[in-house]
Amino acid sequence: xxxxxxxxxxxxxxxxxxxxxxxxxxxLIDNPDAREVYDWVRQIPQIVDGIxxxxxxxxxxxxxxxxxxxxxxxxxxxxxxxxxQGRLAYRLHxxxxxxxxxxxxxxxxxxx
Amino acid sequence: xxxxxxxxxxxxxxxxxxxxxxxxQIRMSEPATVSQTVDGTVITVAYSRPQLRGRPVGAxxxxxxxxxxxxxxxxxxxxxxxxxxxxxxxxxxxxKYSLWLETTExxxxxxxxxxxxxxxxxxPKPSTMLLSFPVTPEHVAEPLEVLTFDFPExxxxxxxxxxxxxxxxxxxxxxxxxxxxxxxxxxxxxAPYIGSWTIQMYxxxxxxxxxxxxxxxxxxxxLKGVMDGPMPFALEFIPQPDGKTWFLAFxxxxxxxxxxxxxxxxxxxxxxxxxxMFGRPVKGLSDEPWVWATRRP
Numbered sequence: 001x002x003x004x005x006x007x008x009x010x011x012x013x014x015x016x017x018x019x020x021x022x023x024x025x026x027x028l029i030d031n032p033d034a035r036e037v038y039d040w041v042r043q044i045p046q047i048v049d050g051i052x053x054x055x056x057x058x059x060x061x062x063x064x065x066x067x068x069x070x071x072x073x074x075x076x077x078x079x080x081x082x083x084x085q086g087r088l089a090y091r092l093h094x095x096x097x098x099x100x101x102x103x104x105x106x107x108x109x110x111x112x
Numbered sequence: 113x114x115x116x117x118x119x120x121x122x123x124x125x126x127x128x129x130x131x132x133x134x135x136x137q138i139r140m141s142e143p144a145t146v147s148q149t150v151d152g153t154v155i156t157v158a159y160s161r162p163q164l165r166g167r168p169v170g171a172x173x174x175x176x177x178x179x180x181x182x183x184x185x186x187x188x189x190x191x192x193x194x195x196x197x198x199x200x201x202x203x204x205x206x207x208k209y210s211l212w213l214e215t216t217e218x219x220x221x222x223x224x225x226x227x228x229x230x231x232x233x234x235x236p237k238p239s240t241m242l243l244s245f246p247v248t249p250e251h252v253a254e255p256l257e258v259l260t261f262d263f264p265e266x267x268x269x270x271x272x273x274x275x276x277x278x279x280x281x282x283x284x285x286x287x288x289x290x291x292x293x294x295x296x297x298x299x300x301x302x303a304p305y306i307g308s309w310t311i312q313m314y315x316x317x318x319x320x321x322x323x324x325x326x327x328x329x330x331x332x333x334x335l336k337g338v339m340d341g342p343m344p345f346a347l348e349f350i351p352q353p354d355g356k357t358w359f360l361a362f363x364x365x366x367x368x369x370x371x372x373x374x375x376x377x378x379x380x381x382x383x384x385x386x387x388x389m390f391g392r393p394v395k396g397l398s399d400e401p402w403v404w405a406t407r408r409p
Contacts (some may be wrong), residue, residue, distance in 0.1 A: 088329075092340070095308055095408070099324055101340025108338045108346045109331045111366065 011103045012065045014050040022071040031077045040090035041070045047089055050099050054110040057080035085110055122195045141185030141259075148263040149269050153288040154194040157211075157261045157273065159184035168275030169278035171217055177324075180214050180223070180235035183259060183275050188212065188230045197270075199224075209242060220247045220282065248283040268367060275395055292350060292368070305335055305349070305379060305386045313391070313403035326405055338364075345369065352376060353379040360391065360403065375402055 020042040031036050041048050051066040052058055057075055062068065066085055069076040076082035085106050092102045141160040148155050162185040164174060171177050182188040188210035191199075195206050200222075210230050212223040224243040225236045238244070255278045265272040270287035311326040324341030328349075335358075337347035348361040348368065357376035360370045376393045379386040391403035 085274070092325075092327060095325060097327075097340040101325065104340075104346065105327050105329070105338040108336050108363075109329050 010050045011050060014046050014099075017087060018045050018049045018067070020045040020067075021071075023067070024070060024072065024074070024077070027109070032076050034083055036091070037083045037086045038076070041067070041076075041086045044090060044093050046092050047099055047102065048086065051085060051089055051103060051106055053085060054106070057077050057082070060092055081110060082092060139186070146261050146263065148266060148271050148273075150266060150286075150397075151268065152195070152291040153197060153286075153300055154192075154272065155197065155263075155273065155286060156192040157189065158192070159189035159261060161259050162277075163258050164255060164278060170213075171235070174278050175215055175280060176213075177215055180212050180233070180238075181210050182210065182230075182232045183261075183277060184211075185232060185259075186201045188225075188228070188232055189261075190228045191224065192228075197267075200245055200247065200285050202245055204243060210236075212236070212241075214238075220249050221245070222247050222282075222284075240319040247282050247284070250283070252279050252281055255279045268369070284343065291333055292371070295351065297330060297335055297351070299330060302330040302335050304381060306330060308408040309337075309389070309405045310408055311337075311339060311389075311403065311405035314398070314400075318398065325408075337404070349377070360404075372402075377403060 006050040015093065022039060023042045024044070026035055026038065028040055045067055048070070049065045053063075053066045053069050055069075055075070057063055058067055059078070066082065066089070068074055069079065069082040070086065074082070088105060088109060089102050094104055097105070119212065122161040139160065141162040143158070143160050145156060145158045159182075162174070167174050169175075174316060190208050191211050192208040193204060193206050197204050197206075204224065207226070208228040209224040210227060210228050212225060213387070214221040214223065218315075223236075223238070223241040225240060226242045227236065227240075230236060239277055256276045259277040260275075262274050263271045264274050269290065270285065273284040273286055275282040275284070285368075287373060305328050305329060309326040311324050313321050315321065320392060322341065324339045324343070326337050326339050326347075328335060328337045330336075335349040335351075337349065344364065346363040348363055350361055350371065352358060357378055359371050360377050361371045363369065372391070375392045377389055377391040380388040380390075385407075387407045389403075389405040390401040392401065393399050394402055
């Protein structure tokens with residue numbers, strides 16, 4: 001676990017070899033507005049796994065990272081914070097941001 | 113000869129007169145002023161500094177027991193705040209106050225009196241005090257010869273004022289009001305600025321940073337910027353009353369570390385959308401903007 005630069009909460013380290021295999025399949029997503037961000041997260045599991053979710057689900061059992069929110073019964077389908085963090089992470093990653101930079105942006109936008 | 117004597121006498125008188133003027137400036141307890149600015153609030157202590165000169169350092173020596181005294185000499189020590197503060201958690205309005213102490217063997221009480229100009233032998237009545245609160249003095253092994261006020265700690269939101277005299281240390285926690293007024297910005301107001309930018313800036317040693325990616329976003333009602341680069345801070349754009357300029361604040365660990373008041377930044381808008389941002393040159397330092405950014409396609 002690393003200490004983030006811009007805030008007090010730590011972000012997780014991405015697990016080596018992490019994949020998006022457990023991310024909810026499109027046909028299982030009830031909320032059509034969330035399908036796009038699920039597609040995006042599916043493309044960058046190694047980034048999303050290095051980000052802490054700020055919606056409160058980090059306290060749930062079995063939670064590891066923002067990626068957990070998109071897996072199986074994770075709450076990203078109906079949580080605007082999980083979705084917003086996923087969108088921001090994807091957009092910045094597409095622009096070539098480093099994981100640290102993305103973490104900092106998440107902290108500023110969604111941190112306490 | 114007569115002329116020579118007259119000249120010598122004049123010289124002697126002149127020397128005496130000069131010496132007399134010089135000695136007239138000396139005080140047993142020399143006056144001093146210590147001042148600290150915190151986030152725009154100026155806190156000043158003005159006092160005369162007594163010295164131990166071999167006097168007993170304990171209770172009822174230079175620390176007076178059972179009667180009110182000012183931690184100083186001559187005219188009462190004053191505490192002045194240019195804006196409202198809290199002193200050990202007690203609200204104090206902007207103003208100048210005389211500072212008094214009541215000490216017993218165990219308990220110390222600090223008093224602030226609204227009349228700043230009081231002679232030290234004429235302690236005011238307790239009923240006239242604006243504020244009274246207890247403090248716990250700390251004791252040190254080595255006595256300090258000269259009564260001293262200083263600010264050993266300065267925070268972003270306050271400071272510690274410390275009184276040291278003989279073997280006693282009394283810290284006062286001062287908190288100031290933040291100069292930055294929170295104005296929640298709406299998504300509509302922030303929309304022209306939000307998005308992806310490229311930014312460069314000079315640091316305090318006038319070294320130009322590499323080009324960095326900057327993301328401007330709305331967070332908690334404030335326009336903020338995050339950079340993906342070697343600079344470990346976030347930015348906050350603080351709108352100014354002119355509706356055109358912004359102060360740039362540097363944020364670390366969620367706290368504002370510095371606000372650049374001298375060189376505000378401006379955005380250039382095209383069709384209602386900000387396309388360029390630059391910081392006005394710092395007079396006397398450079399003719400170039402100290403920070404500049406362009407919107408990325």
